Amino acid sequence: MSDPESAILAALSASPAASIPDTYTFSSTHKLDHNQVVGVSKSLEGDAYVKLTELSTSFFVLGKEAESIVNDGSQEILVLAALIEAGDGGLSMPELQGAVGKDVCKIGMGNCLKNKWAKKEKDGKLVAVVKIEDVRDEVRELLQQLNEGGGDPKSLDDKAVTALKRRKLISLVTRKSYSIVRGPSYSSTRVKKAADLTKEMLDSGKWRETPFKEYNFKTLGESVGGGYLHPLLKVRAEFRKILMEMGFQEMPTNKWVESSFWNFDSLFQPQSHPARDAHDTFFIKEPAQTVSVPEEYYERVKTMHEVGGSGSIGYRYDFKREEAFKNLLRTHTTAVSSQMLYKLANQKGGFQPARYFSIDRVFRNETMDATHLCEFHQVEGLVADYNLSLGDLIGTIETFFRKIGITKLRFKPAFNPYTEPSMEIFGYHPDLKKWTEIGNSGMFRPEMLAPMGLPENVRVIAWGLSLERPTMIKYRIDNIRNLFGHKVDLGMTKNAPVCRFEAAEEVEQMQ
Amino acid sequence: SYYDIISAAERATTGQILDTNPNIKLLTHSLWALHSLSGNNIPSETLTMPTVSVERAALFAHIGRTFTDEEFDELCFEFGVELDEITSEREEATKSSTVKLNKQQIAALSEEVIYKIDVPANRYDLLCIEGISRSLRVFLGEMDAPTYEILKATDEKSSTMTVIQSSTATIRPFVVCAILRDVTFDTARYKSFIELQDQLHRNLCRQRTLVAIGTHDLDSVKGPFVYDARAPKDIKFVPLTHTDEEREFNGASLMEHYETDASCKHLKPYVPIIKDSPLYPVVLDSEETILSLPPIINGSKSRITLNTKSVFIECTATDLTKANIVLDTVVAMFSEYAATPFSVEPVTVSYVNDANKVVKSYVTPQMYTRKETASVKFVNSLIGIDVDPEPMAQLCNKIQLGPARILPEAGEDGPILEVTVPPTRSDILHAVDIAEDIGISYGYNNIVKTVPQTCTVGGEQPLNQLGDLLREEIGRAGYVEVLTHGLCSINDNFTALGRPITEAVSLSNPANVEYQVVRTTLLPGLLKTLQHNKSMSFTGGFKLFEISDVVLPDKEHVVTETVVGAKNARRVCATYAGPTSGFEIIHGLVDRIMTLCEVAPEEEYVSSSGNKTNKLVHCKEGWFYTIRELKQGASDYAGTYFPGRAAEILLTSPNGGERVVIGTFGILHPEVLANFDINYPTSAVELDLEALL
16 A cells, blocks of 8 residues: 555656546555545645546445345345245244344335235235246346446436335435646655744754745634624724813713602603603612702702793692602713703802713613613713803714714704703715714703703703614614623624724814 | 715614614603614503604695605604604505404505604694694794684583582592584594594593593583592493493493403503592583593593584593693694684683582683793804894794794893794793794704804713723733623522622612612623623633623712712623633733732732732832632622632722722632533632722
8 A cells, every 4th residue: 555645646647647537436446545535635736736626426325225135135025935935824924024034024025015926815824926936126136236337326217216215225425536637836756845934944944945835815814812892882982082082071970870850850851751650761679769869959950840930930730759759770871961060050169161971871661672772871962151052062963973974964853851952963874865863962951950050141052872873883783682781792792893983074164 | 984884784674773763762851862773662652752643635735735755854854843654554554563464454444645743742732633734834834823712601501610629639630621612523533633632642641640631522411510539339321432332331340341351452551540549530411421431431422423513621630730731732723623713612610619619710721822032132042043033033933933023122132032822832931942943943954053162171080991991901811891781680690699689779660580680790791691602612711801880789879969879889890711710810810900000919918929929010009909718608709609719809008098808709609600501610700990990
């Protein structure tokens, strides 16, 4: 037995046109292991010594049962022989089983009856009705024929193949092999090429004479390993950067449990507002009640709801303390904005203009689906200054959205309980040629600001959006469960690109 | 560009992702958060942003002109409503996933084009075709806002409602009424009349809890009317639902029937409003005929038909202000069909005490039209426009705030605008509401954009800054970041971690069992992530981390002079799972975090570490940490870890003085791993980030 490599190279040495038509037959003639031959051929091909063409050969192989038919004859012949031997008395089932074995009996008896080689007597015994010379063992003949043909499907007609397959005697096998011709770098002996440059080569200087393998430039490199940051939090980081660049100061929003007072009442949201229903808001069982709120401010808020003030007629209903003191999971970060504005009004030295932002979690008691979770992140920005206008809000929103690449905006009148005017922000989608809602905005109501003690002509403009939505768009995630929560596929996290928004060009109409 | 991405995402989700389905804006309290990307699954009763369906042809007939769909969409946008969907009964039925009809049933449905229009939650005057078309006609300048006229009562008896105060006070204390005379109904008008009541019941009336509307054929009953509350057994009548079979019920048997009968399931939700009350409210005529059993059902006798000429409207309520708004809205919408359009007859409502003495009395409907003023300068300044006084008054007419005029005498701030607020505009509370409407009338998209000159410096919260810096560093150390839910089950938060159940903030109305408490530890989120990512490679160790908040009960914590009884704590949590436990690897991360936060190891702690300690030279004055073994039973956390392979992290800082435990780490106990269905040995650390600020 020679080694596969020299056998292959030798077989191709006769002339440039020499070839190995089929590695399988080549292997058997040279008594080589075919797998080994294929492995070596591929390695030789890697160094361009040879060229391989894949072959695919289909042939039938005989099952175990078929092998014994070829050797001993088919079951029906064996049964017939046994019955003939038994003579006119025939054989009962158990007797037949004893004579030929259970498996042979089962198949052979049926076929004998079907071929009318035997019949069943009244006593249940089987009796042969033909002589052995009168019948042909067709199955055995077919199998032999197939065997001689090397399993080639063409050696039998289709009908015969179907019959044999039905009896599960043969099965089709596909064999992969190759034909081999010389490659561009063919040589009768192979010089081993190095896969990589090693320290040893550097030390010994062998790199000078070592030939190197070709590098496969058509595969991906190794995975870099290391850790990965979550895509939503990458977007959060980018949004924080943008807002800070715009002069916004981050608000301390690390407060999930909130009182209804700050979450709703301080925003001049009436106590009977539907949003305050249990099916929208998570209320807290324990600790159920807020312990304390700033009492003077509480009184001013209560008065504003009940009878109005500062030019407002109020909502005119009985403001209930127990409603205000119900604890809940904040439904928006505006609960914190409200506190920041209260502090801004009451800080030492009095009110100073401010820009605030936050990006943090909020909670809603909602039915969950592909786009809804009970928790999500809210992005919120606000500016508090003297005599701000709706035009200022529009300009601020445009500046922000331009930074994340959205330029064409328009504004729809909307209703929010604690802003007036209120605007829904729509962005134009050039591909779909349609406007789509991308945020919400407004100017906080005077009924909200006045009880805080802000000077009368201080106005607060604000806008907001969710963090999940732009993230899902940016990272092409269509189910929020693939973004948020423990069912997230970490492969997605690994492959998420950096969060980079193409800031749009300055628009000339900015004034 | 960003938009390429949008379209890809949109295509990927068959258009759902960016569809601003109307239903989502129901989160009106949610001002900003466009959380909901599509609201298909939200049950309709949770909607607070109503959708009104109107037939296009009928709407255009009401408006008096036609539009292309695009033109109408644009008009809606400018006016502040949203043309949400263009469909038909047949198309809806074909698409519906909840109602399955066969082909014949679908073929029988109308193909008439229907507009579904989303209207703001506070505009009850836009809840029917009459209101929408009227507002749009005024907006287009094709008509002036109607003025409503309260006529003299033609029949004293019909115009009297007596309220038995002592009984009704126990269940539903208020009622307001009105009479529409010589109304002409047809099928479309009748349908719209019923639909408006449904819309109001759903929205402003809060599923009939605050207000319930009953409308009756005045000619089939006899005033004066009485509003009383009586024992359920004493209330006997044929309800509207059983008109055909003329089946009589008493109050109690009717409640039972509505609770159980499938054909009345639309009434079932209202049953609990009165069911357990000893007395049920009831509206009767002078012959004790039952007009209604509010807020459940009307009587059959006084039902309205297409032949009804005079309509008696009663609104019973627990909130009188809202009852008046509801009544005014119904009157404003349907008085259009009275013999004298926009006229209504009043009803005097008198409350009597047990001695039958009138203690309180008022006349309804109020149809209260008021004058409000706003300074022209204020409006211009708030909106950011520069409109002269007279044109500003003109703008008011377009949005039903007319007639508007400039007062002869200017105020301190210059000219004063006076507008007329119709009864339908209960949302106008302040001059800003007038300014907003003028802004809408002017066109939001015509406003010149400006940028506030406010001079401020941007900045971040130190805790968020530290968290973000550490995220980068821990990511660099080979850990994959996760983002897990803040709400979890008691089992995951305590029991599955081998910890006793201790105090946590718990929810009173969790959406599902996974949301019983606000987490007090980040660990379950990471372990569940491991459980759901079994296909990842663990051979080289699989590392996860999260920096986020937990919430701990705390009766002392004060924020903005407010104590709610809980506080957030920011934590760092990390896990290592692999063929071996990785205890030293997690231990190494603890040291690394301390190095990054400039906290030095105590000398004794590193006594056997050799020259490794050279790495730990940069530290803040007075900040040290050490670790010590966490013995089984020594703390609530100990049960989470494998015995002998757990430690506490102790911090000494100049502000704290004494050593404080700021976290624990160790090999997770095999029982804990089994609870989370994790097959690899895992180590974890969780520590308090705020302590390191």
